Amino acid sequence: MRYELYYWPEIQGRGEFVRLALEEAEAVYLDVARDKGGTEVMFKLMEDERVKHRPFAPPFLKAGKVVIGQTANILLYLGARHGLAPREEAGRLWVHQLQLTIADFVVEAHDTHHPIASGLYYEDQKKEAKRRTADFLKSRTSKYFGYFEDVLGRSGGKYLAGKRLTYADLSLFQIVAGMRYAFPNAMAKLEKKLPRVVAVHDAVAERPRIAAYLASDNRLPFNEYGIFRHYKELDA
Amino acid sequence: MRYELYYWPEIQGRGEFVRLALEEAEAVYLDVARDKGGTEVMFKLMEDERVKHRPFAPPFLKAGKVVIGQTANILLYLGARHGLAPREEAGRLWVHQLQLTIADFVVEAHDTHHPIASGLYYEDQKKEAKRRTADFLKSRTSKYFGYFEDVLGRSGGKYLAGKRLTYADLSLFQIVAGMRYAFPNAMAKLEKKLPRVVAVHDAVAERPRIAAYLASDNRLPFNEYGIFRHYKELDA
Missing domain, CATH: 1.20.1050.10 (Glutathione S-transferase Yfyf (Class Pi); Chain A, domain 2)
Known part of the structure; x- marks a missing residue:
């Protein structure tokens, strides 16, 4: 699965905590606003009526159909999947x-x-x-x-x-x-x-x-x- | 199991988010600093060299031998145990x-x-x-x-x-x-x-x-x- 990370393209900010985890995990991901040239697509997703779990603010991660917001929550998710947290x-x-x-x-x-x-x-x-x-x-x-x-x-x-x-x-x-x-x-x-x-x-x-x-x-x-x-x- | 909640005894504060979950779950718990008259035992636990997972600040919850800190983290734990969060x-x-x-x-x-x-x-x-x-x-x-x-x-x-x-x-x-x-x-x-x-x-x-x-x-x-x-x- 290719992840999609949505975050401001000009700063490390809170997105960087997610980027570091994705990099260490060697995960395949698109840094959407940077790779696709802008924040428009990020805001579009945040305001999309069909997104049931709308995030309050960037960063958020799209993993298949799931959209996960809040930096620590994204790391909770990634940690379990990529051996970056204990199992028990x-x-x-x-x-x-x-x-x-x-x-x-x-x-x-x-x-x-x-x-x-x-x-x-x-x-x-x-x-x-x-x-x-x-x-x-x-x-x-x-x-x-x-x-x-x-x-x-x-x-x-x-x-x-x-x-x-x-x-x-x-x-x-x-x-x-x-x-x-x-x-x-x-x-x-x-x-x-x-x-x-x-x-x-x-x-x-x-x-x-x-x-x-x-x-x-x-x-x-x-x-x-x-x-x-x-x-x-x-x-x- | 009887939980032990450690928090400042004079205020609702962050502890109240935990108290509300414990109350709704009808969990048995001791509100340590209130029921035992003071914060001394709270600070003692925070500084106890034998506590491996020392919390940064109150509130924290003792559940058997486990000490869990950070309000949202305590709720993550309680939610899974008491039907206060989805299972999937x-x-x-x-x-x-x-x-x-x-x-x-x-x-x-x-x-x-x-x-x-x-x-x-x-x-x-x-x-x-x-x-x-x-x-x-x-x-x-x-x-x-x-x-x-x-x-x-x-x-x-x-x-x-x-x-x-x-x-x-x-x-x-x-x-x-x-x-x-x-x-x-x-x-x-x-x-x-x-x-x-x-x-x-x-x-x-x-x-x-x-x-x-x-x-x-x-x-x-x-x-x-x-x-x-x-x-x-x-x-x-």
């Missing part, structure tokens, strides 16, 4: 729990530059962004990454759920990469306390399929339209 | 997708009064809260609730996933109740366009077990410590 229930729930915690972090990382409204420009909420980011870098990043460091210390392997890679590790790679782009100064300091997290980042980056993907044009660069944005004034 | 995969994923969209809404509802930092008082971010809330009430509430209204129009039954109640319906009830408490003026206006959403709210409230729960002391009142807070100045 407790392990499956645990990896999903980690993913949902990463999802919470992603919202907070996004809201550093958009604390007032996602519909407004950054420039229109810059003052508030400075305040929010200061708290995020002071209190939140160490709390989240410290948690993942602790989970890795207990996991019994080099990955979050033990010896085998799961989709949560791919997502942990992505938030490290994103934070390095957005807040290089703050992240350089923080990483000193995160040897296990950094080791997961490096191990993921070196996996042959991921390494090939990252080196290709398919990996979009970070930019100031996505979740992780670099604004010098915010990276104290 | 596509239906199960769909209900989870709806729950994750409700979870996104909950973050936004919370951040109306805490747009800068959850660690600061409301009074220290009141100005920013006014700006964020204005956008939330203007753009976000109608987008989310309009979406659920549309989903109900396509579901083929009176509930979100069709004729049978799922945990997502219980959560939809809860966000309607929360919005009515926090923003009575804005919500009264909005509800005129949401006959199906209001019908789900009413149907859930009338279910015998939920009605009994809501009438009991076990249902905590809304207050200004939880997600949905009533500040007159924010409800324009």
Whole structure:
């Protein structure tokens, strides 16, 4: 089966968590808005009266006739199908729990530059962004990454759920990469306390399929339209 | 099996989505911090070195030896066990997708009064809260609730996933109740366009077990410590 991924074509964003899983799984997929030139077909599907399970927002994945929305939910689906999650229930729930915690972090990382409204420009909420980011870098990043460091210390392997890679590790790679782009100064300091997290980042980056993907044009660069944005004034 | 729910004892908060599912399922559970008088035992479990799957934050549910965190993940688990979600995969994923969209809404509802930092008082971010809330009430509430209204129009039954109640319906009830408490003026206006959403709210409230729960002391009142807070100045 060829999957169809629907997501904004110009950014990594939330779609990237899905792309990384598809790449690691060597799944055949069409990145619809990029490969078909635009978001029109994405919006068409979102507004199609015949789609019973209409997604609230991108990304969503078409797998045969099924349309699946919400990043963590897509990964729950892909994880079970492509060996990217444990088979037994407790392990499956645990990896999903980690993913949902990463999802919470992603919202907070996004809201550093958009604390007032996602519909407004950054420039229109810059003052508030400075305040929010200061708290995020002071209190939140160490709390989240410290948690993942602790989970890795207990996991019994080099990955979050033990010896085998799961989709949560791919997502942990992505938030490290994103934070390095957005807040290089703050992240350089923080990483000193995160040897296990950094080791997961490096191990993921070196996996042959991921390494090939990252080196290709398919990996979009970070930019100031996505979740992780670099604004010098915010990276104290 | 007797479940143990761990959550802050003074608020509905995210724990309430779990409580509603446990109540509708007539599950036997201990609301640990309330029944055992305090959060100490909750923090102890969170910091216990022997707990392999340590949760990032409350709520979490102990089911035998398994500890499950993240509200939507707990509901995924309970839904499968207590007939609160479809059995087949596509239906199960769909209900989870709806729950994750409700979870996104909950973050936004919370951040109306805490747009800068959850660690600061409301009074220290009141100005920013006014700006964020204005956008939330203007753009976000109608987008989310309009979406659920549309989903109900396509579901083929009176509930979100069709004729049978799922945990997502219980959560939809809860966000309607929360919005009515926090923003009575804005919500009264909005509800005129949401006959199906209001019908789900009413149907859930009338279910015998939920009605009994809501009438009991076990249902905590809304207050200004939880997600949905009533500040007159924010409800324009």
